[in-house]
Amino acid sequence: MRQAVFEALYEVARKNEDVILLVSDTGAIVLDQFRAEMPERIINVGIAEQNMIGVAAGLAMEGKKVYAYAIIPFVTMRCYEQIRVDLCCESLPVKLLGVGPGYDYSTLGPTHHGLEDMALMRALPGMQVFSPCDETQARVFMDLVLDHPGPSYLRLDRTGTPLIYAPGDKDFTAGWRELRKGRGLCIVATGGMVRTALAAAEALAPTLGQIGVIDLYRVKPLPEETLWQTLSTYTRVATLEEHSRIGGMGSAVAELLAERAPGPRLMRLGLADQVCRQYGSREDLLTIVGLELETVTRRLRAFATT
Structure with missing residues (x-):
């Protein structure tokens, strides 16, 4: 699913020059094309997720459409205060991409398990929370949240999963x-x-x-x-x-x-x-x-x- 998400985000970025992707030293092979063609629009902030949210907020205030990506515990819990204050209090349209729900990062232990993120994100004022079940949904969500005026959180599986929805299905507005x-x-x-x-x-x-x-x-x-x-x-x-x-x-x-x-x-x-x-x-x-x-x-x- 992660690969499908970044493929979709790459297409979104090609059509909209205001799209910027922030990562916290988390790599993915699929990002190589993004870096090669749009190097000025992907920023690696290092293992500094709290700072990443501050950077995302600043860019969003300047009109940029920001996607911020990290493993679930680090893009939700580690920087929770920054999300609450910088993004939610200001109603900024930053899209948080959390990869690894539940036991997806099983062998890395409890520090990398994503077990509480929906509870945390649900509690934040104005935060949208999406939990796609397959790559078809995940691809559509990249475009669906693009122009949303407030913050969004997407809970994404790390690896590919069998499709439940047909690849051409694009109507996921009902919830x-x-x-x-x-x-x-x-x-x-x-x-x-x-x-x-x-x-x-x-x-x-x-x-x-x-x-x-x-x-x-x-x-x-x-x-x-x-x-x-x-x-x-x-x-x-x-x-x-x-x-x-x-x-x-x-x-x-x-x-x-x-x-x-x-x-x-x-x-x-x-x-x-x-x-x-x-x-x-x-x-x-x-x-x-x-x-x-x-x-x-x-x-x-x-x-x-x-």
Whole structure:
């Protein structure tokens, strides 16, 4: 997904000379063409993310369309005060590109795991939060946020993922999409967990019937009215995310359902309030914390039948 994002950003920059990319000593081969053709519009600030946000704010105040890229913990947590004060308090149109959601950087340990970022970004005034599930969405989002007047945060997978949307699909303004219609139970997922949700719904269909699956790709601002219209037709809703259960997408849906009660019963599937200190691949860690397909399917079955 990261490669697709920078390919799309390269095309956006070719069409708009005000586009500038800031990086914090984080390399990607796909950026070589950007550097070769537009060297004056890519700035490596070094491992200094707090300073990067200040630089981004200054450039944005001069009319530039700034994208700032780093690994998720470093583009959100390390520079959180600067984002809040420099970007959000001033409503500046800086686009933060965070790569490595959940356990994407699995073997680098807890310092590089992106488990709390959506909660942090949701809390900031005026911040948009996007969580694409595939490269088709990620490419479109590069252009979608270009002219947004305030700050935006995009949560991006490091590697390529199987496509859920057709390459030519460009309409992602609604904030969510019902990928599978169902009755009774609906799974609301975001990011990479959308594939897990679709696979679980398929596995459960022979015994539980059609299960709905929604891709909630814009976590903030939440598309409350349209989302509620669909969720209210179900009796049970389960949220699924590779993020802490505290403050993330599941919390956003819980807030919506609580304010519109009575409504469907809710179960939130996500990461527990603890640090994962085990070593392994992303798949290994997801199995350890209970977010692999088998455990998710088992928990959904129990939720739907009790």
